Amino acid sequence: RKEVEQDPGPFNVPEGATVAFNCTYSNSASQSFFWYRQDCRKEPKLLMSVYSSGNEDGRFTAQLNRASQYISLLIRDSKLSDSATYLCVARSYNTDKLIFGTGTRLQVFP
Amino acid sequence: EAQVTQNPRYLITVTGKKLTVTCSQNMNHEYMSWYRQDPGLGLRQIYYSMNVEVTDKGDVPEGYKVSRKEKRNFPLILESPSPNQTSLYFCASSTLAGGRDFLDNEQFFGPGTRLTVL
Numbered sequence: 001r002k003e004v005e006q007d008p009g010p011f012n013v014p015e016g017a018t019v020a021f022n023c024t025y026s027n028s029a030s031q032s033f034f035w036y037r038q039d040c041r042k043e044p045k046l047l048m049s050v051y052s053s054g055n056e057d058g059r060f061t062a063q064l065n066r067a068s069q070y071i072s073l074l075i076r077d078s079k080l081s082d083s084a085t086y087l088c089v090a091r092s093y094n095t096d097k098l099i100f101g102t103g104t105r106l107q108v109f110p
Numbered sequence: 111e112a113q114v115t116q117n118p119r120y121l122i123t124v125t126g127k128k129l130t131v132t133c134s135q136n137m138n139h140e141y142m143s144w145y146r147q148d149p150g151l152g153l154r155q156i157y158y159s160m161n162v163e164v165t166d167k168g169d170v171p172e173g174y175k176v177s178r179k180e181k182r183n184f185p186l187i188l189e190s191p192s193p194n195q196t197s198l199y200f201c202a203s204s205t206l207a208g209g210r211d212f213l214d215n216e217q218f219f220g221p222g223t224r225l226t227v228l
Contacts, residue, residue, distance in 0.1 A: 044153070
């Protein structure tokens with residue numbers, strides 16, 4: 001089983017829709033979590049960190065459920081420019097590494 | 111402009127021909143690392159460096175070498191490339207601020223190097 005698992009998608013949604021991605025992690029020692037965004041053939045860029053109490057940045061909301069070992073990313077009012085692959089990342093406290101998920105692809109259409 | 115640069119961006123080579131992919135950052139970051147990205151496997155760390163002359167293996171170091179002679183540069187060396195090293199390679203850097211929690215800092219990635227080994 002992969003340490004960080006994501007549904008690869010693609011999620012095809014119309015502009016203005018709300019879309020949510022989940023990501024599960026298997027290592028309960030995972031300490032910190034992040035969402036990175038990767039455009040096609042480009043480098044990953046940090047979208048947001050995920051805090052225990054949940055956090056929001058504009059149209060983006062990230063949540064963490066430690067009991068069920070998953071994190072989520074909610075995108076409201078989707079824009080065409082949100083089309084990208086979203087990488088879930090966990091930092092393992094006991095191995096001190098960043099573990100990247102394989103990504104969930106989002107395609108927003110007009 | 112703060113950035114991580116990699117060269118070359120694209121490379122097609124043949125088995126056994128030594129190559130070097132350069133990585134340079136202008137943010138005075140102590141931490142630098144190399145990843146490879148393959149379909150269905152995500153980003154996997156090859157090597158990392160906490161500072162000049164300090165390097166360590168990541169999860170998939172076999173077939174690769176690195177060096178860190180200067181803070182800004184972290185080249186990736188493939189002494190004898192093989193077809194299974196065909197991949198998309200990313201260099202990344204970050205600050206070590208935060209002590210034990212330095213990996214919570216944003217990782218800045220280079221634009222990637224697409225390598226094909228025939």
